[in-house]
Amino acid sequence: MRFVESLTRRPWTIAVGLTAIVVLWLASGALRPTSETVADDAAPAPVAAARVQIRLRHAEPVTRTVKIYGRTAPARTVEMKAETSGRVTTLGVERGKRARAGQVLLKLDLRDRQARLEQARAGVNEHRSAWEAQQELKPQGYVSDTELAATLARLESARAELIRAQLDLEYMQVRAPFDGTVQERAVEVGDYVRAGDPVATFVDNTHLVVTGSIAEQDAGFVRVGELATAALVTGQDVKGRIRYLSPVADEATRTFTVELEIPNPAGDLPAGVTAEMRIPGGEVLAYRVAPSLLTLDANGALGIKTVDEQNRVEFHEISIAHSEANGVWVTGLPESAEIIVVGQGYVSAGQPVTTVEAHPEETALAAGKTMGKKESGTRQ
Incomplete structure (x- = not known):
């Protein structure tokens, strides 16, 4: 009874006793490994091969096929400019329409161009007659060599003026330089243009060119003139020939520019779209x-x-x-x-x-x- 009363008065003795028992139990387990642990350390289980x-x-x-991505473009693009001054009177071909080489795209007001041409022709005739007459008089001594030479110089000057007048009259009509399409037009009827002013952008889309960049390790497989194919993003597959391979790599990208030219006689293949070039690279x-x-x-x-x-x-x-x-x-x-x-x-x-x-x-x-x-x- 006294022992119970003592524990009741001093409960901390119970806690100390329980703690001592737990410590002794853990220590005994660490110092005496079980037989299972020893067996596991001595003989690990084999791992089966996969x-x-x-x-x-x-x-x-x-x-081997070398694939590179590029974009289609017209084979030729020309920024057409007026070669003489004048006011636009006629538009021969609308934007997006095809034109044959030599077809008139627009006309300028002739005004006095025809009169200048006739005046230049009259001047040539006048100086030619004078020169021919002096040639007949020279044997009689009525005309000196100096006078004859001066008359001939005036005749040549008149002929040059006639050529300029003919060209000026011809320049009043802007013609297509080759078969192609009017991409853009910079003037309308009534606009006044001077020599050197842009009037239209004309493209040769009868052939397209796919331009891309090929890695330096693949450039050796490309030969100018060989056949290759391209798959356009529109779903069209086309064939053509390599027309250009740059001789020097780009310093920044270490790639070579390559161009594939493909025929487009009907003009149905679009320019400016993504295409995948497929170039054969040997067996x-x-x-x-x-x-x-x-x-x-x-x-x-x-x-x-x-x-x-x-x-x-x-x-x-x-x-x-x-x-x-x-x-x-x-x-x-x-x-x-x-x-x-x-x-x-x-x-x-x-x-x-x-x-x-x-x-x-x-x-x-x-x-x-x-x-x-x-x-x-x-x-x-």
């Missing part, structure tokens, strides 16, 4: 694979994973040689390779794996095709 599906593939010859050995087989390594390089003879994963950095609707042709692998077609996303280079021969339909899907019956096998 299981992947592979398929033996062989490289095939394919034409290479490549593999046709589905894009899903492509992976990235730790450095961000694009590649494909294979299995070597020791059943270890290898990563091969690749380049895309050609693209198709259901697959891509890639280079960078050996001539024969066991490509991982299922499970490549769960293994890394150097990792040991257990391989299974892929089913034919898995192989077909990996190559962008479709097949039927299944086959399988295992290699460890």
Whole structure:
């Protein structure tokens, strides 16, 4: 009874006692490891090798395709200017309309141009008659050589004035320099123009040029005059020839300018739209694979994973040689390779794996095709 009363008066003794018991229990467990812990440290459980599906593939010859993006533009663009002064009286071709070479696009007021031409012709006739008369009188000694030379000079001056008058009259009509289309018109009927004033923008869209920039590592595949194709953003596919490759790379971008000229006789292909040029780059050995087989390594390089003879994963950095609707042709692998077609996303280079021969339909899907019956096998 006294002991209970003592505990009641001093409750802190209970707390101290319980704390001492807990500390002793924890210490005994730390100093005496259990048999299970010792066993785990001595013999860790083995980790099973990852299981992947592979398929033996062989490289095939394919034409490498260099793809670059550019924009279409007319083959020629001319800023037409007035060559004489005058007031616009007639517009021969409206904006957006096609014109043949030599067709009148606009006319200026002739005013006194015709009168000047007739005056120049009269001057030529007058000086010619004087010169011919003096030639007949010279043998009789009535005309000196100096007088005859002066008359001939006046005749030549009159002829030059006649040519200027003829040209001035011709300049009153602005004509199309080649077959093409009036893109813009800077004047209207009644406007007064002076020599050198712009009157219209005329484009040759009977041919279009796709201009783009090609990387320096691909420039060596391009040959001026070779055939190439382009896919316009409008959905139109066209063919043409390479007409220009810049001899020097751009200092800022390290790329080369390339131009593809394509025929457009009907004028139905638009200028100023985005286009993808596809330039053949020679024959290479490549593999046709589905894009899903492509992976990235730790450095961000694009590649494909294979299995070597020791059943270890290898990563091969690749380049895309050609693209198709259901697959891509890639280079960078050996001539024969066991490509991982299922499970490549769960293994890394150097990792040991257990391989299974892929089913034919898995192989077909990996190559962008479709097949039927299944086959399988295992290699460890």
